[in-house]
Every structure is written in structure tokens, then in C-alpha cells.
Amino acid sequence: MSASTPQPIADHALVAAYRNGDERAATELVGRHAAAVGRFLFSSGADAADVDDLVQETLFRAFRALEGWREEASFRSWLFTISSNLLRDEFRKRKGRQMLSIDDRDLLDRNDPAGNFAATEAEERLRQGLSQLPRLQREVFLLRAQEGTEYEQIARSLGTTPGAARVHYHHAVKRLKELVR
Amino acid sequence: MTQCERLSDRMPDVALGRTAWTVEEQAHLDACDDCGTEWALVQRAAHLGESLPRARDPAALTAAVLGRVAGERAAARTRRRTWLAAGLAAAAVAVIAVRIPRPPSATSPAVAAAGQAIALPELDDLPEAELESILGSLDESSGISPAFDGSGLDNLDDHELERVLGAWEG
Numbered sequence: 001m002s003a004s005t006p007q008p009i010a011d012h013a014l015v016a017a018y019r020n021g022d023e024r025a026a027t028e029l030v031g032r033h034a035a036a037v038g039r040f041l042f043s044s045g046a047d048a049a050d051v052d053d054l055v056q057e058t059l060f061r062a063f064r065a066l067e068g069w070r071e072e073a074s075f076r077s078w079l080f081t082i083s084s085n086l087l088r089d090e091f092r093k094r095k096g097r098q099m100l101s102i103d104d105r106d107l108l109d110r111n112d113p114a115g116n117f118a119a120t121e122a123e124e125r126l127r128q129g130l131s132q133l134p135r136l137q138r139e140v141f142l143l144r145a146q147e148g149t150e151y152e153q154i155a156r157s158l159g160t161t162p163g164a165a166r167v168h169y170h171h172a173v174k175r176l177k178e179l180v181r
Numbered sequence: 182m183t184q185c186e187r188l189s190d191r192m193p194d195v196a197l198g199r200t201a202w203t204v205e206e207q208a209h210l211d212a213c214d215d216c217g218t219e220w221a222l223v224q225r226a227a228h229l230g231e232s233l234p235r236a237r238d239p240a241a242l243t244a245a246v247l248g249r250v251a252g253e254r255a256a257a258r259t260r261r262r263t264w265l266a267a268g269l270a271a272a273a274v275a276v277i278a279v280r281i282p283r284p285p286s287a288t289s290p291a292v293a294a295a296g297q298a299i300a301l302p303e304l305d306d307l308p309e310a311e312l313e314s315i316l317g318s319l320d321e322s323s324g325i326s327p328a329f330d331g332s333g334l335d336n337l338d339d340h341e342l343e344r345v346l347g348a349w350e351g
Contacts, residue, residue: 034237144193
């Protein structure tokens, strides 16, 4: 008889365990989702230098209001929604100051400056394009492209229908093709 | 659903390495400019941000997050207690204020009534001389000194005594 691989504990079970006082469950949730939240924030236009703080703020808001998580949406997409609200608040605080910075080139691998420069230029164009999309289009696109989330799941997370989520995705793609040319 | 739409739906999963293009799909991507552009876009988006520095150690990050949550809850409890204490203090002041007897004020109803003129319509028809006589007797009675012991009344006859008492009673 072969040993079966243990199934990972579902997010909702970890949330329940944390509510019952198990802080290791909270650490597990943070370990699962923090990096994805950081990428989502960066892709949505956050400065690379601010990502750590924004991830912490997102998680703080989430753990402060865990009862606000409707389990029909995935925990990660709920975190993305919080991140998106946070980013909007930050953007308003800065009163429309340009959030994308050329300093993000500091993230280059210095062993291959030419190759990475091209990659970063492309990344920057994509981030610029994403930051110009309406919020729903951006969220749907990133949930699809970065997480492979199905339209049904996206719809539950964002409080819309799968058909509308699909339309948002295709509008996002069309607009990005124009912006990232 | 067209071939372009089918490919568009599959692009995220292929970009994330969950599946791969078939030969036929790859041939379509190579031939169709629109799908080719979208595929490049989705691939780039799928890996956007992977060059970010690794996130903080989950245990340290969790400790920081939960520390903030606990701090905020403690602050909220303190605020609630402060409001509760302030409310109780206000209630206590109100109870004390209600229970301490206050001296009658200058505008109490009894005083106000005493200050009003008393109507005596039966005096209106009296002749002036008789009125003078009554007023005179009233003046006399109101002028009684505190030392008056009533001994002087012993010398009055019944008729005079009746008249004096009648004047006092009005």
C-alpha cells in the first residue's frame, strides 16, 4: 500500500482554525497568498518599493475583518479585492501622482542588463496599460492571466456573472493590445 | 465558438504551465496575428512581477499582521471602556443632582400667589366713611407690636371686641 500525499488544508479550514486561536493557521494562509498578493499589487501599478508594505496592509485588513470573507469566493481573490481597494485608496491619497516609476529597473538582474532591460521595458508597458484599465477589467484580466481562475469563480469573487466577467476579460485584452503595442 | 475564442480561453492555463498547446493550436497561433498578439500579452502578464524580491518570511509577516490586529482590538476595548466610564460618571452626576433637595426659588407658586392682589368685591359698595373706618382698624391691627400680649382687650366690651376681631378677620 503506497503512502498517499496529504491533501493541503483548504483555506476555509485554516480560517476556522485561526478563529479558534491557532496562529499557525494564519502563518500558513500568509505563506500561501502573500507572494501572489504582492504580484497582483505590482501588476496593478504599485511601486515595487511599496509592495511589502501594501501586502502587509492587505493582510492586516483581511485578518481584521475575516467575517467579511464569503466562502463562495476564494480566499485569494478576496485578498485581491482588498488589495485593489487599498491601491485605489493609496492612489487617491497621492492625488493621482504617477505610481509607476522608472526606478523599478532596479529589479533587473545585473548579470544580463541588456536582456533584462528589454524585459523590463515590456513589463513597464504592460503595467502602464493595466493601470489604465477600468478596475473590473484589470481584476478579471489578472485573475485569469496570473491565477488561471475560471470565470465562474471570478464572477463569485467580484459579484458579477460569468458572462460579464468574460466580457470584461475580452475588453481588457482588446484595450491592452492597443496600449502595449 | 471559433478557434480564436477557444485558444483565448486556454491561454492562461498554457501560460501558467498547467497544459500545453496541441500541434494544431500552435499552428493557428503562428498563423493568426490577433491570437499571436494576445498570447504574447497573456504570457507576459502571467509572469509579471516574478522578478520582485521574495516576500518576507511568512512567520515574521504573520507576527507583524496579527500584532497590529491585536493592537487595534486592544485600542478599541480601551475606547469602549473610556466611553463606558464617561457614561457612568454622567449618570451618577444626574442621579446626585436629582436627589439633593433644592431651596425654594423666588418664583415658587406660593410666593407668586402671595404677591397677587386679593379681590374683595363686597367692599366695593361700602360708603367711603365706613371704608375709612375698616381701613383704619386694619392699620391699627397691623401695627400691633410683637410685644402685644392682648391684655388691653380685656377692657373692651363685647361690641368693641367683636369689631376688632371682625377687622382682623377681614
